[in-house]
Structure formats: structure tokens, C-alpha cells
Amino acid sequence: xxxxxxxxxxxxxxxxxxxxxxxxxxxxxxxxxxxxxxxxxxxxxxxxxxxxxxxxxxxxxxxxxxxxxxxxxxxxxxxxxxxxxxxxxxxxxxxxxxxxxxxxxxxxxxxxxxxxxxxxxxxxxxxxxxxxxxxxxxxxxxxxxxxxxxxxxxxxxxxxxxxxxxxxxxxxxxxxxxxxxxxxxxxxxxxxxxxxxxxxxxxxxxxxxxxxxxxxxxxxxxxxxxxxxxxxxxxxxxxxxxxxxx
Amino acid sequence: xxxxxxxxxxxxxxxxxxxxxxxxxxxxxxxxxxxxxxxxxxxxxxxxxxxxxxxxxxxxxxxxxxxxxxxxxxxxxxxxxxxxxxxxxxxxxxxxxxxxxxxxxxxxxxxxxxxxxxxxxxxxxxxxxxxxxxxxxxxxxxxxxxxxxxxxxxxxxxxxxxxxxxxxxxxxxxxxxxxxxxxxxxxxxxxxxxxxxxxxxxxxxxxxxxxxxxxxxxxxxxxxxxxxxxxxxxxxxxxxxxxxxxxxxxxxxxxxxxxxxxxxxxxxxxxxxxxxxxxxxxxxxxxxxxxxxxxxxxxxxxxxxxxxxxxxxxxxxxxx
Numbered sequence: 017x018x019x020x021x022x023x024x025x026x027x028x029x030x031x032x033x034x035x036x037x038x039x040x041x042x043x044x045x046x047x048x049x050x051x052x053x054x055x056x057x058x059x060x061x062x063x064x065x066x067x068x069x070x071x072x073x074x075x076x077x078x079x080x081x082x083x084x085x086x087x088x089x090x091x092x093x094x095x096x097x098x099x100x101x102x103x104x105x106x107x108x109x110x111x112x113x114x115x116x117x118x119x120x121x122x123x124x125x126x127x128x129x130x131x132x133x134x135x136x137x138x139x140x141x142x143x144x145x146x147x148x149x150x151x152x153x154x155x156x157x158x159x160x161x162x163x164x165x166x167x168x169x170x171x172x173x174x175x176x177x178x179x180x181x182x183x184x185x186x187x188x189x190x191x192x193x194x195x196x197x198x199x200x201x202x203x204x205x206x207x208x209x210x211x212x213x214x215x216x217x218x219x220x221x222x223x224x225x226x227x228x229x230x231x232x233x234x235x236x237x238x239x240x241x242x243x244x245x246x247x248x249x250x251x252x253x254x255x256x257x258x259x260x261x262x
Numbered sequence: 263x264x265x266x267x268x269x270x271x272x273x274x275x276x277x278x279x280x281x282x283x284x285x286x287x288x289x290x291x292x293x294x295x296x297x298x299x300x301x302x303x304x305x306x307x308x309x310x311x312x313x314x315x316x317x318x319x320x321x322x323x324x325x326x327x328x329x330x331x332x333x334x335x336x337x338x339x340x341x342x343x344x345x346x347x348x349x350x351x352x353x354x355x356x357x358x359x360x361x362x363x364x365x366x367x368x369x370x371x372x373x374x375x376x377x378x379x380x381x382x383x384x385x386x387x388x389x390x391x392x393x394x395x396x397x398x399x400x401x402x403x404x405x406x407x408x409x410x411x412x413x414x415x416x417x418x419x420x421x422x423x424x425x426x427x428x429x430x431x432x433x434x435x436x437x438x439x440x441x442x443x444x445x446x447x448x449x450x451x452x453x454x455x456x457x458x459x460x461x462x463x464x465x466x467x468x469x470x471x472x473x474x475x476x477x478x479x480x481x482x483x484x485x486x487x488x489x490x491x492x493x494x495x496x497x498x499x500x501x502x503x504x505x506x507x508x509x510x511x512x513x514x515x516x517x518x519x520x521x522x523x524x525x526x527x528x529x530x531x532x533x534x535x536x537x538x539x540x541x542x543x544x545x546x547x548x549x550x551x552x553x554x555x556x557x558x559x560x561x562x563x564x565x566x567x568x569x570x571x572x573x574x575x576x577x578x579x580x581x582x
Contacts (some may be wrong), residue, residue, distance in 0.1 A: 052501065066454070066457070066458075074395075085457070085462075086457040086458055086462070087460045087461055087462045090457075090458065090459060090460035091460050095458065095459070095460075096458055097458075098454070098455065098458070102452045102454060102455035102458075103455075104447065104448055104452060104455065105451060106449035106451060107447065107451065112551075114444055115444050115445065115448045115456065115459050115461070116459040116460070118441040118444055118445070119460040121457065124439055124440070124441075127441070137342065161461055163455075164458070164459070166459075167459055167460050244412055
């Protein structure tokens with residue numbers, strides 16, 4: 017569905033993503049993990065048109081979208097959310113979601129119906145008239161999700177929708193994400209909450225210092241020595257193994 | 263629906279006002295106030311709703327003003343064609359300025375400076391070419407007749423400007439409920455978030471500035487018909503640019519009734535100041551400046567914000 021081929025992007029001397037290639041299959045929930053500063057968000061920004069890659073290309077639904085501006089990528093059905101959520105703060109929840117809904121709905125009535133449907137899906141129906149600024153962190157994350165969903169995406173790139181949520185809130189949002197997938201939307205997550213990654217995703221890529229270092233089912237990935245080293249530091253995988261042997 | 267009712271009520275009350283025989287002075291005062299409510303609404307669309315602060319809206323006003331006068335004086339055509347020319351001229355100037363500044367993503371103070379600079383460029387050009395009558399300006403021959411869009415009494419222009427103001431209120435009321443309006447507000451609040459949701463930032467801003475150009479150009483055309491004279495200072499001086507943003511900020515940016523409230527407040531204040539403190543030149547501008555500082559510091563949402571807050575408080579108080 018989404019194909020990245022040898023995508024590289026540097027900021028000054030820093031290689032934020034370094035020849036990353038991956039293919040996201042349609043109809044699944046997949047995830048992208050890696051330590052802070054690994055280049056995950058940069059990769060999302062490139063895929064969604066916010067950043068132009070220095071080299072490599074991006075194909076979405078068989079079409080080359082490299083260098084296409086974000087609003088056109090969005091129109092094709094690829095939408096990202098933001099790690100630092102970006103609500104239109106002075107507007108109500110309804111008006112926020114409405115902005116997304118207008119992409120596919122010509123009339124105000126049609127768009128308003130879309131807003132109701134999306135709010136239902138993410139569990140915000142009772143908050144529609146609240147000011148976006150009055151929402152809790154969990155509420156804002158849901159709103160971010162709802163705005164993106166209102167554009168009727170085919171592929172949703174979710175950038176840390178669970179960061180900052182408490183365990184109860186995480187338990188609450190996991191079924192929401194499942195429901196979205198069941199509604200026919202492919203989902204790619206960036207997530208640090210491993211519990212959610214393990215529960216939700218069927219395939220995981222691990223990014224470290226701009227490079228893909230591993231991929232596979234999440235259960236295998238967490239035992240991969242390279243991954244452990246990337247997260248916990250050099251030499252730790254070997255020491256852990258010794259500990260287990262002893 | 264309540265907003266529509268207020269607009270209609272306002273229009274009706276103001277429309278029957280001349281029946282009660284106000285003085286010429288009162289009518290002129292109200293006509294100018296309404297004209298600036300209308301021009302301020304133009305600024306409000308791009309600045310208040312879209313978050314793009316123009317410091318040079320007088321380019322659109324002046325373009326309309328000159329277009330109307332030039333069509334009549336230099337080409338010997340009627341003022342009705344002049345109106346069309348004014349709308350077109352305003353829209354084209356909007357398209358041009360919007361294209362060069364939004365294309366390259368100019369925002370905030372950069373956009374403000376560019377608009378200010380364009381107004382200056384237009385003023386200098388108007389001052390030096392023959393078709394505008396250069397520094398001496400151009401005068402439309404006095405010949406009162408409806409066909410010439412010139413009238414003997416002051417009521418006619420009062421009604422015309424009132425109709426224009428009511429139309430602009432209706433337009434913004436509709437805009438708030440449309441996709442265009444939703445996109446404009448989204449751009450003001452967060453450009454990146456808007457882009458992620460499929461909003462074409464460049465096109466939306468360009469649409470807005472062309473609309474503002476056309477509206478403000480038309481306002482300039484009627485100003486021309488009222489005073490039958492134009493020179494570079496009237497058309498492209500800073501006065502109109504400053505006043506249109508003042509009425510919006512004082513009244514309440516991004517609200518339907520903000521510019522109207524702001525225009526009423528500012529015109530009342532400057533009139534009272536003139537009455538009590540004599541005709542010191544520039545006094546009203548000094549007052550405007552002081553008022554602006556006070557508003558921005560204490561009432562960033564303008565008079566309209568104050569009105570809604572106190573209405574809300576009153577309502578709560580009554581309910582409890």
C-alpha cells in the first residue's frame with residue numbers, strides 16, 4: 017500500500033533517515049519503534065509530504081507521491097497525526113473535526129453527519145460542543161485521531177497517540193484503534209508504549225539513528241539483540257544473555 | 263439563526279432611520295461609519311478569520327477608487343462600469359499581492375510589511391503617472407443623476423452603504439458556515455494541522471485576499487462617487503489601512519459584528535474628541551493609538567468579546 021524505497025533525509029550533518037525501505041501491507045496494523053531521535057517522526061513527515069526526501073521515493077497505492085504537498089497526499093488517502101497534538105484550540109471539538117470532514121463532503125450537512133459518525137467511532141460524541149482547549153490530554157489525542165479520520169483516510173499514520181496517557185486511558189484507546197482498522201483503514205503507529213505495540217501491531221520495524229535495524233513480529237523483535245542494544249546501550253544484550261545463562 | 267435575525271433587524275432599523283429627519287451631519291457621520299464597518303469587514307475576513315494581518319488594505323481601496331474615477335474621467339464611460347472596474351481592479355491587486363507573498367509562505371509581520379510596502383509603491387506610482395492625474399489628482403464632474411451615481415440628498419448614499427454593510431455581514435455569516443470559512447480559521451489556528459487535513463493553504467489564502475480585494479475595491483468606488491475626487495494620498499495613504507484594522511481589532515477580530523462595533527466606537531470617540539477638544543489635527547489618530555493599546559492589553563477579543571462575556575455572565579446569573 018505504502019512503499020518507501022531508499023528514503024534518506026539529512027538535516028545539516030545529521031542523517032535523520034538513512035536509506036530506509038519498507039512496504040506497509042494493506043489492511044493491517046503495523047508499527048514503527050525505536051529510541052528517541054531515531055527518525056521515526058521524520059519518516060512520517062516524509063511519507064505524508066511535509067518533508068521532501070533528499071533521495072529515494074515514496075509510492076502510495078501504486079502512485080509516486082514523492083515531493084507531493086501534504087494536502088494532495090491527504091486527498092489520496094494518506095493522513096498523519098501529530099505527536100504534539102495540534103487542535104484548532106479556539107474552536108469546538110465539532111468545528112475541529114469539521115475541517116477534516118470538508119475534504120470529502122461538499123455540503124455542510126453532509127460534513128456535519130460525517131463529524132457525528134467519526135465522533136461516535138472514537139468515543140467523543142458527548143464532547144462535540146466542548147472547546148478543544150478544554151480537553152484533557154487523552155481527549156486531545158482522540159480529537160487528533162478524529163480529525164484525521166474525518167478525511168476518510170485509507171492509511172493512517174499515528175504518531176504516538178498514546179504518549180502521555182495513563183494505563184487506563186491506554187486500555188481505552190486500544191479498542192478504538194482496532195475499530196478503525198475494522199472499518200477498513202490501514203494503520204501505522206509510532207509508539208513507545210510497548211504494551212500497545214505488542215497488543216495491536218502485526219508487524220514492527222525498528223529504527224535506530226536513521227537506519228532500519230530490524231523488522232518482524234513484535235514478539236520476535238523484543239528479543240532481537242540489536243534492538244535491545246539500540247534501546248538499552250552497547251554490550252547490554254550480551255550481558256543479559258550471560259545473566260540468563262547463569 | 264439568531265445571528266441572521268440580528269443582521270436583518272439591524273438593517274431594518276438603520277434603513278428607516280432617515281425617515282425621522284436626521285441632520286446632514288448625522289447622515290454623513292453614519293454613512294462614513296458604515297463604510298468603515300464594511301471596509302473593516304474586508305480586513306476581518308483575511309486578518310480576523312484567516313490570521314493574515316495586512317497593513318496595506320488601502321491598496322485595494324485605492325485601486326477601486328482610481329479605477330472608478332479613471333473609467334469616468336479618462337475613458338468617458340459611466341460610473342456603473344466604474345463599479346465593475348473597481349471590483350476587478352481590487353481583485354486583481356489582491357491576486358497579485360497574494361500570489362507573490364503567499365507563494366513564498368510570507369506570514370505574520372513579513373506579510374504585514376509586504377502589504378505596507380505595496381501600498382507605498384502604489385502611492386508613489388499614482389503620484390507620478392499621467393493617467394491618475396499625478397499629484398493633482400482627478401475630479402469627476404458634478405452632475406447629480408441616478409444614472410451618474412450621483413445624488414442630491416445624502417440619504418441615497420446612506421442607503422447604498424448600509425446595503426453594502428448588511429451584505430458584507432450576510433457574506434461573513436455564510437462564510438463562517440462554509441468550507442472556505444472553516445479552512446480559513448484552521449489556517450489561522452495552525453497551518454500544519456490544516457495542511458495535514460487536506461487544506462490547500464495557498465489557494466485558500468489566495469481566495470481570501472482576492473475576495474477582500476474585490477470587496478474593498480467596491481468600497482473605494484462608492485467613496486469615489488461620494489466625494490468625486492481622488493488623489494494619491496486619499497487612495498494610498500496610511501489612513502484607510504490603519505482604520506480598517508483598528509475597527510476590526512477594537513470591535514473583535516474574527517467575529518461577524520466586530521468591525522461594525524469597532525467602527526461605531528471609533529467614530530463616536532473621534533467625534534466626541536473633536537467636539538470637546540477642538541480640531542487639533544491628528545488628535546483622533548493619537549486617541550485611536552491609545553485605544554488600541556488599551557484594547558490589546560485588556561480586551562484582546564475586542565468589544566464583541568466583552569459583549570459576549572457579559573451577556574454570558576448575565577445569563578448565568580439569571581439562571582442560578
